[in-house]
Amino acid sequence: MSEKKKKIAIIASKANLADAYPPFILASTAAAMDYEVSIFFTFFGLNLLKKKGLKKVKITPVGETAMPMPIPQIVGMLPGMTDMATAMMKNWMKKANVVSLEELRELSLEAGVKMIACQMTMDVMKVKREELIDEIEVGGAATFLQFASEADITLYI
Amino acid sequence: MSENKITKILDVKGLNCPLPILKTKKAINEIEVGEIIEVLATDPGSVNDFQAWIESTGHELVESAEENGIFRYLIKKTK
Numbered sequence: 001m002s003e004k005k006k007k008i009a010i011i012a013s014k015a016n017l018a019d020a021y022p023p024f025i026l027a028s029t030a031a032a033m034d035y036e037v038s039i040f041f042t043f044f045g046l047n048l049l050k051k052k053g054l055k056k057v058k059i060t061p062v063g064e065t066a067m068p069m070p071i072p073q074i075v076g077m078l079p080g081m082t083d084m085a086t087a088m089m090k091n092w093m094k095k096a097n098v099v100s101l102e103e104l105r106e107l108s109l110e111a112g113v114k115m116i117a118c119q120m121t122m123d124v125m126k127v128k129r130e131e132l133i134d135e136i137e138v139g140g141a142a143t144f145l146q147f148a149s150e151a152d153i154t155l156y157i
Numbered sequence: 158m159s160e161n162k163i164t165k166i167l168d169v170k171g172l173n174c175p176l177p178i179l180k181t182k183k184a185i186n187e188i189e190v191g192e193i194i195e196v197l198a199t200d201p202g203s204v205n206d207f208q209a210w211i212e213s214t215g216h217e218l219v220e221s222a223e224e225n226g227i228f229r230y231l232i233k234k235t236k
Binding site for chain 2: 006025028029031032033034035096097098099107111
């Protein structure tokens with residue numbers, strides 16, 4: 001069984017609740033399926049690599065017409081609605097025994113998922129290396145492309 | 158009748174995707190080649206997920222059954 005390992009390359013570019021889960025779920029599962037996994041975190045996705053970033057992951061009812069609790073878009077714009085929708089969603093997820101983002105990120109790292117922070121985003125958003133978790137690398141487009149060029153699956157999330 | 162000696166039992170009842178698979182992978186890392194792990198799950202999606210995981214990792218699904226909403230998988234470590 002010395003076949004070459006399959007590879008998956010993921011770009012995580014968003015940090016809304018609904019966009020934050022897929023990179024970590026797919027990465028951790030792919031690692032469990034013996035894939036070699038890399039995630040490149042860019043733009044708002046970089047937030048997912050911050051030590052305290054996962055607490056800021058929220059869901060906004062504005063623009064999301066499929067929210068389980070239907071509220072008019074204009075109401076969704078009111079102060080506090082994002083926090084309310086987030087609390088509600090997290091509560092439902094907890095009840096459904098969905099794992100937390102913190103735990104998923106930890107499990108992914110444990111399983112050997114390689115995480116790369118986008119240097120350019122760090123410069124633009126003035127993010128210091130020490131604000132990010134230790135277990136990651138910092139790189140640019142070429143770093144991602146090098147890995148992606150050999151990947152069996154490439155996803156932009 | 159059954160020669161399938163179970164080395165380890167993993168209870169992932171109540172857990173949702175992707176935890177059953179992640180925990181099974183961890184557990185299989187802790188047993189020896191040829192040994193069998195029994196996984197108990199309640200996630201209906203696990204039926205397809207375990208099939209896919211088996212195909213991808215090359216371990217052997219010795220038995221797969223469902224009783225009263227509990228899915229039971231016997232997996233033999235092959236490598």
